Amino acid sequence: MENLVVIEGRNVFFCPAEGALLHGTQAAVDLIGQARSCGAEMVVVTAEGLDAEFFQLWTGMAGEFLQKFVTYQLPIAIVGDITAHVAESKALRDFIRESNMHDATWFLGSIEELKLRIRAAKS
Numbered sequence: 001m002e003n004l005v006v007i008e009g010r011n012v013f014f015c016p017a018e019g020a021l022l023h024g025t026q027a028a029v030d031l032i033g034q035a036r037s038c039g040a041e042m043v044v045v046t047a048e049g050l051d052a053e054f055f056q057l058w059t060g061m062a063g064e065f066l067q068k069f070v071t072y073q074l075p076i077a078i079v080g081d082i083t084a085h086v087a088e089s090k091a092l093r094d095f096i097r098e099s100n101m102h103d104a105t106w107f108l109g110s111i112e113e114l115k116l117r118i119r120a121a122k123s
Contacts, residue, residue, distance in 0.1 A: 047080030
């Protein structure tokens with residue numbers, strides 16, 4: 001499958017960039033199903049591929065979406081520039097900092113950062 005890439009020995013599923021923005025728990029479940037069906041060990045979603053509500057923590061969307069990945073024990077990385085969202089919300093900034101301390105959910109600026117995190121997690 002073309003969306004599955006091996007990075008540092010880990011099967012990583014890249015969510016297709018085309019299509020509707022990801023929104024809600026059903027989108028998370030569908031994405032997990034796609035990733036698992038091709039043997040993925042991790043999912044990558046671009047920040048641009050997420051509905052803007054995801055970054056407004058008061059909506060609960062981020063928590064519900066990401067909880068599905070935790071429940072199914074499939075790590076996820078949100079990759080891309082989210083500086084505008086972070087600038088608007090101290091709570092989001094804190095949420096991202098806390099998430100990046102663990103291995104279930106990462107918020108990263110680039111694919112290069114992703115490669116470094118995967119390499120570091122292996123050590």
